[in-house]
Amino acid sequence: MEFFSHLISGISLGSVYAIIALGYTMVYGIAKMLNFAHGDVIMVGGYISLLAMTSLGLPTWAAILLAMVVCTILGVIIEGLAYKPLRSAPSLAVLITAIGVSYFLQNAALLVWGANPKAYTPIIKGSVPHLNISYTSLLTICVCIVIMIALTLFTNKSKMGKAMRACSEDKPAAQLMGINVNRTISLTFAIGSALAAIAGVLLCSFSPVLAPTTGSMPGIKAFTAAVFGGIGSIPGAFLGGIFIGIIESLAKAYISTQLANSVVFAVLIIVLLVRPAGLLGKYVPEKV
Numbered sequence: 001m002e003f004f005s006h007l008i009s010g011i012s013l014g015s016v017y018a019i020i021a022l023g024y025t026m027v028y029g030i031a032k033m034l035n036f037a038h039g040d041v042i043m044v045g046g047y048i049s050l051l052a053m054t055s056l057g058l059p060t061w062a063a064i065l066l067a068m069v070v071c072t073i074l075g076v077i078i079e080g081l082a083y084k085p086l087r088s089a090p091s092l093a094v095l096i097t098a099i100g101v102s103y104f105l106q107n108a109a110l111l112v113w114g115a116n117p118k119a120y121t122p123i124i125k126g127s128v129p130h131l132n133i134s135y136t137s138l139l140t141i142c143v144c145i146v147i148m149i150a151l152t153l154f155t156n157k158s159k160m161g162k163a164m165r166a167c168s169e170d171k172p173a174a175q176l177m178g179i180n181v182n183r184t185i186s187l188t189f190a191i192g193s194a195l196a197a198i199a200g201v202l203l204c205s206f207s208p209v210l211a212p213t214t215g216s217m218p219g220i221k222a223f224t225a226a227v228f229g230g231i232g233s234i235p236g237a238f239l240g241g242i243f244i245g246i247i248e249s250l251a252k253a254y255i256s257t258q259l260a261n262s263v264v265f266a267v268l269i270i271v272l273l274v275r276p277a278g279l280l281g282k283y284v285p286e287k288v
Contacts, residue, residue, distance in 0.1 A: 006250055013245035019143075022195055023195050025234060029232035030164050030188045033091070033098070041078075044197075044200070045071045049064055060123050064201050071194060075196070084186075106212050106213060120208040147195065151234055221248075225240035225244040228271060248261070251263040
């Protein structure tokens, strides 16, 4: 029973990583860039939802909706101001810019909300009787599955989703077919940032402490999950997040709390040695 409890906890934590990883993998799949500021958008979503519930007295669903709106706008602004001018720039310049945006958001949160960690009330309290499984964990798993299914249907069935896949394959050809590449990339950032807001609420409910650096390590682990599953693949991000969460939870329970992160990254290295493109990633030879 104890193993089952740790397993469910790992799947729940992995579901949060999967939601965050979806933002990474969508942006990379379409814009071919790594948005390392994504983890800090999670932190902003957590703060907005907390203030909405405590200062404004909004119900939980309204606080989450407000956080999604704010993070969506923030994601579009970040893309427009920081990344759009670098469309044709070398990848190193984009990477340095992403790191700069990340530090900017952290320090802005430090000035606005202070350095002291804030307590975050879980959106659902209590646990399953006779099982050490919280209702928050079960809700997180369900939300992740719903988001995964909705995002898969959106990219496969909708007109905008097909435009995203076209941009991912070949931007110049997509533009020749009448697709607005800039608008498509902005929409991708908007969707990823909205998912980051949801992930921020679930993450803070799972680990109820909120600080300006809250999104840093989960963001790195979610990026690890995206690489683990095959970055650019939506099912890969989901699978990678679940695996990373389970590995971390079992490592904390049966190996060491201090070594859990090391175990996660060690497993990632082993997997990439065997499958460099990740579990569901595809190797694409580069033409010279």
